[in-house]
Amino acid sequence: MKKSIFYFAFAALILSYSCEDDIGTPVVPTPVVSQQDLLSQNTWKVSSVIANGSDIWGTSLVSDCYKDNEYFFRRDNRLVIYDKTSKCDVADPDSVVNNYELITGKNKIYMDVSLAGAFNIKDTTDIIVLNQTTLTVDAEYSGIPAKLTFTKKP
Numbered sequence: 001m002k003k004s005i006f007y008f009a010f011a012a013l014i015l016s017y018s019c020e021d022d023i024g025t026p027v028v029p030t031p032v033v034s035q036q037d038l039l040s041q042n043t044w045k046v047s048s049v050i051a052n053g054s055d056i057w058g059t060s061l062v063s064d065c066y067k068d069n070e071y072f073f074r075r076d077n078r079l080v081i082y083d084k085t086s087k088c089d090v091a092d093p094d095s096v097v098n099n100y101e102l103i104t105g106k107n108k109i110y111m112d113v114s115l116a117g118a119f120n121i122k123d124t125t126d127i128i129v130l131n132q133t134t135l136t137v138d139a140e141y142s143g144i145p146a147k148l149t150f151t152k153k154p
Helices: 002-018 035-040
Strands: 043-051 070-073 078-082 095-103 108-115 119-130 134-141 144-152
Touching: 035 070, 035 095, 035 119, 043 134, 078 108, 119 144
Parallel strands: none
Antiparallel strands: 043 070, 043 144, 070 078, 078 095, 095 108, 108 119, 119 134, 134 144
């Protein structure tokens, strides 16, 4: 009898531990970040322009005075372009404001802007990549289709 009570108690003890909730590692949900948040929470710099398969941003085709410019997409759909220390013309303002608009749900952006003289985005264009560190859009360089990539300023 004592043996059966011992076995019963032992079985009950094992069952009580096996029925406890498995706490494990808690799952932390990944916050959903909107395209607007990704754009407006960063200051951006152009890092590459691919036209005809070649990156022309680092070449002499683009004047050095454009390469230090910074771009800030404000939440009110204004794109502020900051002309930093290397200016093309000392009389140029420190910043200019253009308009942009995200086309919600379509992965597109409308911009009316000319960058570095020959790069134009004056229509609705596809967003190729938009994440925490990179924005790539379709653009045009002197009439040639191009991919313009901005990277988050460190």
